Amino acid sequence: MKTLLPVAMSDIHVHLEPRHVEELFGRGHALTKWRYLTIPGQFACRETVEVVGPSGRVPGAVVVGPARRQTQVEISLGNGLVLGIDPPLRESGRLQGTPGATLVGSAGSVVLESGVIAAARHIHMHPRDAREYGVADGQRVRVRVPGARGLVFEQVVVRVSEEYALEMHVDVEEGRAAGVVDFQLVELLG
Amino acid sequence: MKTLLPVAMSDIHVHLEPRHVEELFGRGHALTKWRYLTIPGQFACRETVEVVGPSGRVPGAVVVGPARRQTQVEISLGNGLVLGIDPPLRESGRLQGTPGATLVGSAGSVVLESGVIAAARHIHMHPRDAREYGVADGQRVRVRVPGARGLVFEQVVVRVSEEYALEMHVDVEEGRAAGVVDFQLVELLG
Numbered sequence: 001m002k003t004l005l006p007v008a009m010s011d012i013h014v015h016l017e018p019r020h021v022e023e024l025f026g027r028g029h030a031l032t033k034w035r036y037l038t039i040p041g042q043f044a045c046r047e048t049v050e051v052v053g054p055s056g057r058v059p060g061a062v063v064v065g066p067a068r069r070q071t072q073v074e075i076s077l078g079n080g081l082v083l084g085i086d087p088p089l090r091e092s093g094r095l096q097g098t099p100g101a102t103l104v105g106s107a108g109s110v111v112l113e114s115g116v117i118a119a120a121r122h123i124h125m126h127p128r129d130a131r132e133y134g135v136a137d138g139q140r141v142r143v144r145v146p147g148a149r150g151l152v153f154e155q156v157v158v159r160v161s162e163e164y165a166l167e168m169h170v171d172v173e174e175g176r177a178a179g180v181v182d183f184q185l186v187e188l189l190g
Numbered sequence: 191m192k193t194l195l196p197v198a199m200s201d202i203h204v205h206l207e208p209r210h211v212e213e214l215f216g217r218g219h220a221l222t223k224w225r226y227l228t229i230p231g232q233f234a235c236r237e238t239v240e241v242v243g244p245s246g247r248v249p250g251a252v253v254v255g256p257a258r259r260q261t262q263v264e265i266s267l268g269n270g271l272v273l274g275i276d277p278p279l280r281e282s283g284r285l286q287g288t289p290g291a292t293l294v295g296s297a298g299s300v301v302l303e304s305g306v307i308a309a310a311r312h313i314h315m316h317p318r319d320a321r322e323y324g325v326a327d328g329q330r331v332r333v334r335v336p337g338a339r340g341l342v343f344e345q346v347v348v349r350v351s352e353e354y355a356l357e358m359h360v361d362v363e364e365g366r367a368a369g370v371v372d373f374q375l376v377e378l379l380g
Contacts, residue, residue, distance in 0.1 A: 077366040078268065089338050089369075120338075148279050148310075152342040170367075176267040177360075177367035179279075 001134045004185045007145070007168040008038065009175035010119065012061045012079050014049055014103065015072045021063075024049060024105025031065040038167045039124060041066070051075065052102040052109075055084025061103075073101055073116045076171045080118070087118040091157060121174055122157040123188070124164035133188055136160065142189040143168060149179030152189065192322045194375045197335070197358040198228065199365035200309065202251045202269050204239055204293065205262045211253075214239060214295025221255040228357045229314060231256070241265065242292040242299075245274025251293075263291055263306045266361045270308070277308040281347060311364055312347040313378070314354035323378055326350070332379040333358060339369030342379065 021029055025047055032046040045063040051073060058079050072095060080087045085099050100112040123143070125133065135141060137160035144152045156168070168186060170178070180186075211219055215237055222236040235253040241263060248269050262285060270277045275289050290302040313333070315323065325331060327350035334342045346358070358376060360368070370376075 077369075078362065148345060150344040152344070154340040154342070155338060172268065173363040174367040177364040179267075 002132045015068045018067045026107040050104040053083025053085040056082040090117040123168045129166045130160045144187040145178040191324045205258045208257045216297040240294040243273025243275040246272040280307040313358045319356045320350045334377040335368040
């Protein structure tokens with residue numbers, strides 16, 4: 001059974017629904033690809049937004065394309081302290097009952113009623129990977145990061161899809177806490 | 191054998207040697223106690239400094255009193271990215287070969303040749319605690335934080351002194367990564 005897999009850190013970013021792309025960047029605007037992510041078909045855009053909350057603002061949140069069905073803002077707990085928003089820990093796409101925020105783009109702004117989360121740490125796997133690592137979609141596993149700041153993450157959600165490539169994702173605070181270098185190998189402990 | 195102990199997060203802060211207190215806050219200035227810390231005799235001061243590095247500034251770094259033999263600046267990796275300083279992971283007081291920074295106070299500034307570190311996570315213990323928890327000064331142990339962001343910190347340094355009270359210290363990124371609430375109980379795994 002395989003155990004080693006790469007890890008990457010996600011800084012504050014947003015996924016946008018089509019009408020929000022237009023409201024933030026102008027009528028008929030199409031997102032501009034900056035670089036592909038490890039998730040096939042997903043890309044970081046040149047467009048960024050400022051996220052605004054009750055107590056502060058965080059500029060430079062990268063837009064991740066392509067547009068999605070529902071706008072989602074992924075922040076760290078540290079971002080939350082600046083914004084005055086306490087983000088619930090959620091899996092991507094599970095937005096019911098989440099707090100909102102205001103997004104400011106180059107051509108306008110959008111007031112979200114909900115959509116702000118702290119993303120639960122997770123591993124993306126293709127079904128072939130899931131077989132090779134002996135885990136199943138939705139399973140929670142432990143993952144060890146070696147090194148001077150070594151630690152074992154618990155409560156890591158396995159997410160399996162034909163559309164995923166093998167990679168663990170943590171936020172920047174989780175990554176720094178563990179001394180993670182993007183794309184280093186970590187160990188799935190099961 | 192006991193296993194449970196409290197944990198607290200340390201945000202960016204500085205310890206100052208006496209001449210730096212005067213250079214930053216004025217001739218004859220005495221530090222103003224704001225609140226006592228769990229470490230007996232140590233206190234957070236009302237005084238703060240701005241830490242300045244090659245690429246940016248972080249305001250509001252709390253001064254921790256009383257004055258010490260050698261000035262030390264404890265920052266997170268995130269602070270380091272703002273400042274343009276890559277802080278080495280060190281135990282408090284081990285400053286040889288560390289990078290410097292500029293500190294700006296209300297009455298002046300100080301250019302440090304060295305003294306900037308990321309503090310290695312650690313547990314302060316009185317010798318009586320060390321006996322009750324079955325560990326020794328300098329030992330490295332694992333500590334489990336329970337919860338939705340639960341994890342096991344490895345490489346936690348045990349520091350035993352007659353001057354210490356029982357408490358684990360992590361930086362803000364480590365704390366947020368684990369969903370720590372200050373003074374919650376964590377489990378020493380040995």
